[in-house]
Amino acid sequence: MLEIKNLSKKFNIGTENELTVFDGFNLTINKGECTGILGANGCGKSTLFNIISGVLTQDGGEILLNDENINNLKESERSKFIGRVHQNPSMGVSPSLTILENISLSDKKCQKFGLKKLINRNKIDEFKEILKTLDLGLENMLNTEVKFLSGGQRQSLSLLMATIKKPELLLLDEHTAALDPKTSRLIMDKTRELIKSHSLTTMMISHNVRDALNYSDRIIMLDKGHVALDVRSKDINEKELMKIYNSRNYESSLAEAV
């Protein structure tokens, strides 16, 4: 369970461009659930993810993960509990290393890295099995450098690497936005499979209302740093959600224009 209590965050403090993104923001994400986060650009979705994963520090408020306060942990220390998949497929992999080398690194996640050999030949079959579940033929390309993979293959690998050690919280940051519709569907299905089989607590940012509805248990819509809508996916249909989403987007863009 993730609890965000009384969060506040401002940018460019003290300048004329001062921007308040969050002021007294509260949110609880339930354990084992996938929560879809919707909202227009600039509503604070990415800032929220960056604060949770420790890339940005908040000005005030607390973040508790499974009742433990993670406020004072660095980004790298939070990685012990948090897995994140970014919009850019290259953010989750090391392009100049091979698939085998990448997956071996992620398999050692949050353990002590030392002067032992990284590649463990005994683990290769295990890795092949995991890669097989993606159904992309990556298991036969273990020695291919990741830079030669397509965006979809790379993103599938990123997803696998972020979840190979079961995280307590999985953050999906528009992770299919850079992919074509067919690939995007494949990755979304794979994501759902992973979330269900490991009952991962997940937050998923999306601009695709249908995906958010189909793949999450709960929908949160953010608007100007506040929760504008909080609803179970089964209690709302696509048309209604789309209507609210568009009206919110309209208001935000109107406000920006003024």
Add this chain to the structure above:
Amino acid sequence: MNSLIQTAIEQGLIFGVLAMGVTITFKILDFADMSAEGTFPMGAFIFAKFILAGMPPLISTLLAFFFGAFAGIITYILHVKMKISALLSGILTMTLLYSVNLRINNKSNVGLFNYDSIFDNMEVIIVLIIIVAIIKILMDLFLKTEIGYLLIATGDNETLVKSLGEDSNKYKLIGLMLSNGLVALSGAMMAQYQGFADSNMATGIVVIALASVIIGETIFKNSKKLKRTTRAIIGAIIYKVIGAIAIDLGLSPQDLKAISAIIVIAFLGYNNLSLNFIQFKSKKVKVKGV
């Protein structure tokens, strides 16, 4: 001609150590580290300091490595802790070291002809091959370790390293120390080879090292078996041989710097243009999957 080529190969081996060091920063960490211009003569002066004080040559050479590694820490602090750009951090360290180097022995040129060197008991080329082979093997083994791979990943994608629960800055520090240590070691070897340490011995050395690295990468480009370290060594030797041939053809030594620059430009240009060609070709290759 033969002795010219032999000298070129010997110097190429010494510069091979330099090129392996520079490979770590420029190629692996993607960090344009100019400190090498300061750490190369620093290695020479540190060696001179200790050999003059009566230390054995091998120990004095190894000490040059450690002092060079220490200089790498300076660049690390400037870049990571004080947020100065990579390029400027290196230039600042280099400038700082210029004065430090003059202070080490309180003069800008130290003659070493009358002192022991690592080349005393065996043929120069044999000693060099042994040293270069040991460094190459150690570095290859290191790059296969968990820490070695994280060093490569840091140059590739720091976000990934952090997501693995590791502080990517730690690997920048390791890389900078190792790189500058090797550069200083190469400087100490050069001082013994030429018989003196001089404050101007490193002018343009980064370009020479880069030339070696780039030549090494271009030669046998499609051979996957050739390791980065092997390429750096071969590149340095080829660079030196090209220089020797140029002088043999009647070019003056003062033209060598220009030749270095032209070699870098030519090989980089060739690499970039043929890279486009390869990318164009690879688009036609069908890859299974999405």
